[in-house]
Amino acid sequence: MPTDPYTASAHKPQSRWERQFQRMLTPFDAFVRHQATAGVLLLVATLAALVLANSGLEQTYFELFQVHIGVFAGHWRVEKSLLHWINEGLMALFFFLLGLEIKRELLAGHLRDPKRAMLVVCAALGGMLVPAGVYAVLNPDGVAANGWAIPMATDTAFALGAMTLLGSRVPRSLIAFLAALAIVDDIGAVLVIALFYSDALDPSALAWAVGVFGVLLILNRAGVKQAVPYAIGGVLLWYVVVQAGVHGTVAGVLVAAAIPARAKHSPRRFRRGVSSLMERFRRGDREEQHAMLDSEEQHLIVQKLYRTAKLATTPLQRWEDALGMPVSVFLLPVFAFANAGVSFDRVAFDAEFPSHITLGIVLGLVVGKALGISSMTWLAVRTGLGRLPDDIGMRHILGLSLLAGIGFTMSIFIAQLGFAEYPNLLTEAKLGIFLASVIAALCGLAVLAWVGRGGARRA
Secondary structure, eight states, X not given: OOOOTTTSOSSXXXXXXXXXXXXXXXXXXXXXXXXXXXXXXXXXXXXXXHHHHTSTTHHHHHHHTTOEEEEEETTEEEEEEHHHIIIIIIHXXXXXXXXXXXXXXXXXXXTTSHHHHHHHHHHHHHHHHHHHHHHHHHOOSSGGGGGTTGGGXXXXXXXXXXXXXXXXXXXXXXXXXXXXXXXXXXXHHHHHHHHHSOOSOOHHHHHHHHHHHHHHHHHHHTTOOOHHHHHHHHHHHHHHHHHHTSOTHHHHHHHHHHSOOSOSSOHHHHHHHXXXXXXXXXXXXXXXXXXXXXXXXXXXXXXXXXXXXXXXXXXXXXXXXXXXXXXXXXXXXXXXXXXXXXXXGGSOOSTTOSOHHHHHHHHIIIIIHHHHHHHHHHHHHHHTXXXXXXXXXHHHHHHHHHHTTOOHHHHHHHHHHHSTTOHHHHHHHHHHHHHHHHHHHHHHHHHHHHHHTTGGGGO
């Protein structure tokens, strides 16, 4: 039985069929590869946005995302800019996927076991509170104070992608630790957005939102596992949440909380069904048969196998798998392309550079993250609240905490919320996010590469 608390399976498979089933339900290797791919695409989209924002196409680039797009029926209409649809509409899908990941981790992942989760929670809290405190010290009041939550965030795709560049020099349990830490970090980000970055609440629309969310929970309890009712309810919930004055991305997390996490068929029933169907498939096999097209019966058996496998997985896992790649390769790069464009002509490179906003973000993400995560992890270990895996030392944690300073996607998203009406301050914030992410990535990779060359034995 594995002793590593971050890589051990929650349940040991009992048979060959269950081992195959377990591999299908816990695609951690695929998850890491997708995160690395997303990191590359995010980088490409960011560079493209920066090039366009500082070229002769600058005006075209910025005007593109101000084009208004609307949906209307009779006197009812919803009309927003393209940038607004991306940030509050498409990003709701990202937060829906985020909510699915959070729910899975709480029910069956690293965060299910309280003792296993405590170390991660302590590290994540340090990585959120200390950076926010660093920023607040430099920007205690005024409009600049709106950005206090910007350095709290960690970009999972970039951080995991950077870590995987080191290959075998990074323990797999460290990758799992970072993934779990990012989940807790994301929970904090969702709460911050809901509580501090929403407009004045509309009580009547908020009541409608509570009602729609209640219906989704009832569908879950009633055993409804089809996607259509949840999709319709999700769109309606997004609309009333926005009307209530809460940011639309919160609706994505609420819908995810209502998605069923139980399969219709148990693993035992799955084994029996597959065994029966495979036996029928073998009986219908003939030597002269060269293709599935030759046997209608075998074609029907394969279809039944597909339906049997589908019923043995949970809607939560199916939809998480289905959305993972589109969100990684399309939605997040689109968000980066729309939001990462910074015109350096608009940045005042004078005696006041860097501004307090830029400096607060850089120090918060680089110094605050490293100090907060490392110190809280050390404190949790020293007090017995948590225990590091055997192949991880505090030097690994230092490298990880530096990589967690890559805020990028979520940091830019929060910056958009905090400085939406102040373009110059938003530019300063984005510049700080870029600088901090580059510094954090280089420092984190340097520390982990050094530890991987022999420092791990002394860590």
